[in-house]
Amino acid sequence: MALSQPGPSREGWSSRTAFILAAIGSAVGLGNLVRFPAEAGANGGGAFVLFYIGCVILIGLPVLLSETLIGRYGQAAAPESFRRVAEKSGKSPAWEFVASLGVLSAFLVLSFYCVLGGWVLYYIGIFVQDLFTTGVTGGAFADRSVTEVEAIFGAMISDGPMTVILNIAFLVITIAFVARGVSGGIEKVAVYLMPAFFVLLLGITIYGMFRGSMAETISYLFTFDASKLTGPVMLAAVGQAFFSLSLGVAGMVTYGAYVGRNVNLGVTSGVIATADTSVALIAGLCIFPIVFAAGLAPEGGLGLMFQTLPHAFQEIPAGSLIGLAFFVMVGFAALTSSVALMETPTAWVIDRFRFTRPIAATMVTLSAAILGTLCALSTGALSGFHPLGFLPMFEGMGMLDVLDTFTGKITMPVGALLTSIFIGWVANKRLVDSENGLGGGLHVFWRFLVCWLCPIALTAILIVGIFPSILGES
Template sequence: MEDKSKVQERESWGSSFGFIMAAAGSAVGLGNLWKFPYLAGKNGGAVFVVTYLLMVILIGFTMMLGEMIIGRKTQLDPYGAYKKLNKNWGFLGSIGIVTAFLILSYYSVVGGWVIKYIIATLMGGIGVDKAAYFNGFIGAPIEPLIYHGIFMILTVAIVFKGISGGIEKASKIMMPALFIMLIIVAIRSVTLKGASQGLAYYLKPDFSKFNGRVLVDALGQVFFSLSLGMGALITYGSYLKGDEDLEKNALIIPGLDTAVALLAGFAVLPAVFAFGFEPSQGPGLMFVTLPAVFEAMPFGAVFGVIFFILVFFAAITSAISLLEVSTAYCIDQLKWSRNKSVTIVSSIMFVIGIFASLSMGVLSDFNIPILNLGIFDALDFITSNVLMPIGGLLMAIFLGYVWGVDEAIKEVKKSPNVKFKLEKLWIVLIKYVAPVAIFIVLLSSLGFLDRWLGN
């Protein structure tokens, strides 16, 4: 009886649309906007895009459905969810919680950079030497910490208000706004003089450029872009009601995430080609190359502000899902109130983020032993290259062989009006294809495949 009343008292999404927007917001993050265009540029343009789309269908759908099944079935945080399904597997939920916790600790620092760039672009530019401006800012001891704090406070303010009143409401505003702004920037980009070269590169596949590196990069980007293996979709799935069509949602959410990535390619690559820049990786593309591109185009300041606001929306919708993972654990397992959970968890994250930020400047000479990386880079490596792939791999094994596909399928078909059309395909994918694919992602992210892939 206690379990039942707990399920009834648990918060839930107010609407299917609200859940989809929140889950898509969790998936859509900075990786869609800076990593996808870069990887497309590095891996032969259109041939990478085609490979990526195939991987979304095979791996993205499979894993996302799996996480939502576990969440809705148990109505618990990731640790409680796995433990409820198999008492020996609570550790797997713990991996997801730790991963989300550590990611937000440094992700919030980058979110702060985005706020700084919205203000800087509004105030009239970023100076002549974009790289020097960026490096000078992130290396400063105080200013980045102020923006890190602002970003964390905004994230906390949303999560304080709960599921339907905070996360859902914010996502229903920010995600449609993100799409509209991204379309505006993409239209501006593809209509620039000289953009046709970038468009051709992006849209015309040259399959002679297909190789193992293209496949592995596409696989990895799908896995990381959809926020798999960190408990976010298990947590969000735990607030779903029993009549929700999980299969449909598991197709729509990766579809929306992919639409953002593809639009980001349209927004970035034609403009970068038009002005003769190289699409650089990570922060270089976002904070150095693109400000120079916007400065070179007519009304560039307007498009620059729009772009950084949409980047902010992408960052904060991911951040609220990351904070909710740890918050749900504290509420479910430690029986804390939401306000107490959010306050304590976010405060610890903020402190870790201070050290991550300072590792770009005053602590730049300090490296984490064994990894030989600074604090920021070490947090990124541990979460992205180790914990997320391990969490995803073990989840596929858990669903395929421990808890079992029969139980998972029963959960999908729980509502009398829902049919599981892709049931047979999903069984093959979760038992055989996903574990192998994610194991390849793990090996690649740890550098074991570099020799074979030509790195």
């Protein structure tokens, strides 16, 4: 069958480097900085890390390349790119539903992710104020007890007006870049903030090498204990590899549409996955030396970032300065991710309704602000509101947790699963081969992964996410 040419070109990245930095910024977020290090330390150390890296290579990378090549070929918003690949493969255009689901996922994640971004802004403000109080060399929170430091987080999230304002503030910062377009805004946030992020990450890690407990950290993260690699732990590693690359939200399809024909997507996808994984590994070497030096126990989740670490900064030299640098670094990571999340539905609105970019971005922002307000209030004034409490999966959850669970356990895995099926079994092989940038044995291996291993693994993530009792989890 003769294949039509790819979709018409559109506004794009100024260089391959800009695309790589933007894609890394999309992938690197709070999960890399908090969830992965805690999961690695608690679940087998080096054994978990090796298994996780294998999952990135065998599952995350094939889906990442699949999403990017769909966008590059389609040269449009994610649903239209899926439609063009399907039609040029002689298949039903209804496959655009996969990307539409991804656009919905991106919007829902944006709605609660900016709430978390607002929390980061709050802590940046606290550390700025504290720096002026204690000086550069002083520890953080010099005049507060441990209980008071840990209580800051609870007081903040229960303050409804404060969390709503912080959420809107983070959305405004995000739209300031998205509304200016790919080269004028989105690319700028990536090109400037991602290098700054890496400088801060490495700087704090070097600080931990000399002033923290690096030996204890290395033992915690990299001691090889295969006995802890149980079924649930291995599935958690698969899920972490999948989520850390921001797959299933059509973000890489959207960013892929701005990639030039001269970029080798296979090589570039490998660079993105390597950088994302490296950040997750270095994050552990950045965070835990400070935690252990303060004599604190490692903790996973938001408690590590917003309660344990602020306490740790209280105990170390120059804690105010290091704490400020840390939360600025986290803010950069959160912003580059929120920009990617906002761009996905914004691109869809532009293509679907032919609105200008500023109008489309404003529509997305206002909608996300409404839903985000409910999420912000769900930890305070609306803590008793459980919108889907009649379903066992969402029992007792407020709006923020409902959206997090719904996207993380249902829509994102479904989107990634259908993407792998679409590329592996539906899309024309010659079309895919012309876009993936792979050759020889690598191409054969990648096709095996995307046709067989990825669908099986993603199906397992989906089933266990919905029915955790299968692995004996509640």
